[in-house]
Amino acid sequence: MTDTHILTTPLTDEHVAELRAGDRVLLSGVVYTARDAAHRRMIECLERDEPLPIPIDGQVIYYVGPTPAPPGRVIGSAGPTTSYRMDPYTQRLLALGLKATIGKGRRSQQVVEAMKRHRAVYLAAIGGAAALIASSIKECKVLAYEDLGPEAVRRLVVENFPAIVANDIYGGSVYEETTECSD
Amino acid sequence: MRTVEFETIAEAVADAAIDAGRVLPEDVLAALAAAHDRETAPIAKEILERVIENARIAREHQMPLCQDCGLAVCFVRIGSEVRVAGGGIADAINEGVRRGYERGYLRKSVLNDPLKRMNTDDNTPAVIHFDIVGADELTIGYMAKGGGCENMSRTAMLTPADGRDGVIEFVVKTVRKAGGNPCPPIIVGVGIGGTLERAALLAKRTLLRRLDEHNDDADLAALEAEILDRVNALGIGPQGMGGNTTALGVHVEAFPCHIASLPVAVNIECHSHRTRRIVL
Structure with missing residues (x-):
């Protein structure tokens, strides 16, 4: 039977060292949202030596573009988007101390290696379970890039957000059995 | 008039x-429930359970x-x-x-x-x-x-020599390459024949068919069953984390084509299969 880890952000090296691929995680605390367009802007920020809109060291980024919040709710449905599209930007953020990313689907070999090097993990949330996941999100505030609409950077406060450790810092992966094929 | x-x-x-956006069709729910009963891997069972629970929450709370x-x-x-x-x-x-x-x-x-x-x-x-x-x-x-599953879709202009086996190989390879990205368990739409754009159109349109309906043509229905078996034997499983449910269904549609051609298109759909038939 796999372990379930109760974690609170920000994360430390000690936290992630405990995690093994396949373990279940219940995450609480602050996580930041960013997907394709926000990543692009953040990397452009770094290239211009400008400060990022969010702290990175020890933090968690969730790849999500939620639906609009209906009256009486803090957020709409909020499941993960496919992570590989963020691979070109991820190494840069890992080098700045990003400790975990949350998304769905496998990562590139370069990102997997960078996660080992920088001691960071990749957590998988269940794609398409967006209404279920929304119930673990307690606060939501747009922090930057509001013009991007669903792609804006948000600060979420989550409580027992359910995820599965997809890649650990030792090279373990839940996706290993399904090897990618080339054309 | x-x-x-x-x-x-x-x-x-x-x-x-x-x-x-809020209510998953009955045929999809039934296929998910059947997949849940069939699965033996704990992680696959757990994911399918959550997906079914998500459909209930979305319907009851009127959420996407x-x-x-x-x-x-x-x-x-x-x-x-x-x-x-x-x-x-x-x-x-x-x-x-x-x-x-x-x-x-x-x-x-x-x-x-x-x-x-x-x-x-x-x-x-x-x-x-x-x-x-x-x-x-x-x-x-x-x-x-959805964009995630659409991104994993592909077309190929095969040669007549590739034949039926070539079509099957291309579909299986497309699903294998997609892995966990398109949110498996997926539904696979396959368009064979016509031209480049007709094949793609068939692959998309056939996704509108109910999961419990097969192609009227016996040969194509057999092809659907064979591809479904091959795809599920890949072991990708729900969310790409292993299991025997990679696809809930495979729909194939064919159209006449040029003597030189064998176009194939594969349109991948996620488990959140949102369709409606509007009769006016």
Whole structure:
């Protein structure tokens, strides 16, 4: 039977060292949202030596573009988007101390290696379970890039957000059995 | 001549967009439940359980099933005896999408230009395909198509020598390459024949078929069953974490083609399969 880890952000090296691929995680605390367009802007920020809109060291980024919040709710449905599209930007953020990313689907070999090097993990949330996941999100505030609409950077406060450790810092992966094929 | 009002079409599309966004069709729920009973891997069982629970929460709390509420794709069948009053039919469909996505708190995921990439803020335009048919029929096959699974779709111009085996290999390879990205368990639409664009159109349109319906042609129905077995033998499983449910179904449609050609298109659909049939 796999372990379930109760974690609170920000994360430390000690936290992630405990995690093994396949373990279940219940995450609480602050996580930041960013997907394709926000990543692009953040990397452009770094290239211009400008400060990022969010702290990175020890933090968690969730790849999500939620639906609009209906009256009486803090957020709409909020499941993960496919992570590989963020691979070109991820190494840069890992080098700045990003400790975990949350998304769905496998990562590139370069990102997997960078996660080992920088001691960071990749957590998988269940794609398409967006209404279920929304119930673990307690606060939501747009922090930057509001013009991007669903792609804006948000600060979420989550409580027992359910995820599965997809890649650990030792090279373990839940996706290993399904090897990618080339054309 | 039958007259259908612009407003009637717009409202029907708006209602379909909202309902499809929140309520998973019975045939999909039944296929998910059957997959859950069949699975033996604990992680696969657990994921399917959560997906089924998600559908219940979405329906009961009137929330979108998925944060990716998709791009609206419509297959319109309009009879030559039908006249739309008060505006054009494409405008009516787009107006319906606009209203539905706003009223239903659905996410607007459409950009104005693939390179400039500014959100249109109302999820329009829809992608609309027209078939002109006889008599006074007006039906719209509505689909909210997610971006993650659409990205994993592929076409190939095979050669006649590749034949049936070549088609199967290409489909299996496409699904294998997609892995966990398109949110398995997936539904696989396969279009064979025609031309480059006809094959792609068939692959998309066949996704509108119910999961418990097979191709009327016995050979193509057998091909569907064979591809489904091959795909599920890949072991990708729910969310790509292993298991014997990679696909809930495979739909194949074929069309006559050129003596030199064997076009194949594979359109991948996620488990959040949001379709409606609108009869006006």
